[in-house]
Amino acid sequence: MLSEFSLIDRFFARRARANTRRAALGIGDDCALIAPPAGEMLAISTDMLVEGRHFLPDVDPHALGHKALAVNLSDLAAMGAAPLGFTLAFSLPKPREDWLTAFSAGLFELADRFGCELIGGDTTAGPLNLCITVFGSVPPGAALRRDAAQPGDDIWVSGTPGDARAGLGVLRGEWQADAADAAVFRHALERPEPRIALGLALRGVAHAALDVSDGLAGDLLHILERSNACARIDVDALPRSAALARLPQAVQRQCALAGGDDYELCFTAAPGARSAVEAAAQHAGVRATRIGTITVLDPADPARARPGIAWHDGSGAPLNLTLQGFDHFHAD
């Protein structure tokens, strides 16, 4: 068994020291020292991943290293922030060298791809738990906030939400898929791609944005609540992967709207910005699909008296969907 200090040094600190460019002082002191570029602010987000809740006990540790950082980078993407660095705190029942080798490889491959440096951390013995806090930078006026949606805005979503939830369903035996589709779903579940390039390209183009971690329906509601608005969503316009489109329609809707773990961006932009949104998506190499419209609150209309979503199908007929986002303290 490795001691804590040799463990940190072997898998994390040595690497972090070699990499440190942006932090004036990284791992090995009481604090890391970091400053955003002149005129920019630091964007900060923290996420905790727990075994049995956010990942299965037999998860591939390389995939876990990727995902633990990816879900945090996704928060930066949703803010239009550029990654700078992160801290990693984790508790681990026993420090196993093969596990740590794979976990740190998955973590650093993603970190290197986005120039995001490990600047500090903490390790301890305990049930497996990973807590990453990520730091990015953004000019204050360019941040994509949840409270910035405007009536009349188009509502957009990146990628094809629902594949991660479809993958979880296959693992759980809730539904079946052939090997090729199952591989697509599993990749979506285990290797989400943070939409950093899209978030950066949407600065000055999008109004409100967030990342879809708990299901599109529930997360969009956060934008509506913060922006004090309603939404009309065309369920048939939802982008679906070819693999998801092969599952039953009810499963498709459940996965795409209430699935969770997608880490796609949901954002709003003025109708006049459609070509700019398309250009941003093309630049970022990711699909962006228009799925609805932001509408105003109307105290006289019970359906729009408070922030909420009106669902309809491609013909404009209303759909009565009762969906709920993923809530960690509810039974799934």
Added chain:
Amino acid sequence: MLSEFSLIDRFFARRARANTRRAALGIGDDCALIAPPAGEMLAISTDMLVEGRHFLPDVDPHALGHKALAVNLSDLAAMGAAPLGFTLAFSLPKPREDWLTAFSAGLFELADRFGCELIGGDTTAGPLNLCITVFGSVPPGAALRRDAAQPGDDIWVSGTPGDARAGLGVLRGEWQADAADAAVFRHALERPEPRIALGLALRGVAHAALDVSDGLAGDLLHILERSNACARIDVDALPRSAALARLPQAVQRQCALAGGDDYELCFTAAPGARSAVEAAAQHAGVRATRIGTITVLDPADPARARPGIAWHDGSGAPLNLTLQGFDHFHAD
């Protein structure tokens, strides 16, 4: 049972929103936005606390709220940084209202005292685990780094290290103390006071500094390794509380040198700065005691060929102590 979102809102977010002054954007968006004052850097530290490892299952939740933030603020103190804000991620088996009421009260009482704002967080179901990441600010040249000790520097320590370890020993039945002494020890263990005022007052006065979390001997070694130096420590000069001084001498030394959980500052300063150190300590309302000297590495002397500590007693006679700092992956 409370849902995750109402839980966060009830105990943390509403409070955080009301408090937010320094963060341009706090809880409720994908990221918090924060900037250090002009010309200063952000000092960042993260600590994870696990039940059964860092606190006992029956810990008073008010004390736990205090301690979870205190150990992080202590890292800012050790850097000479002024507190700005923190993120809180925690996993919790079941959200119990009475527990959360007490925990959040302990947390915010300390946070308010130091003007340190909750700016973001994450909660999830899982074995009890608390991860706080804290942010402070410090002018880059004023940071108290571990690598800044100079040969000839005095070595100082604040407060009376050892009381927390003495308290753990009483709880574990390793030794006994009368009720009054046991209360002193328990307070030290459960309510460590982060030495923020001392850290700020030592800017421009001290050279190297760190906070004593894993035992004075082991932590001082971190300064020596980073500064490439040795130390001579007068064990009889170690400040001891009246309560600790009533325990057997061997227990006193064990607690004071290898105890852990003290959160006092250990720092070095030039001998010419003695009155400035005394003034800083007086200003901060905390005791500072000179306990030794930084010495140069000497490849010709096996005892000083690499960073290490030479222990001696008040008469100058060498002591052969074998002590080890607290290591989370070793059995205690």
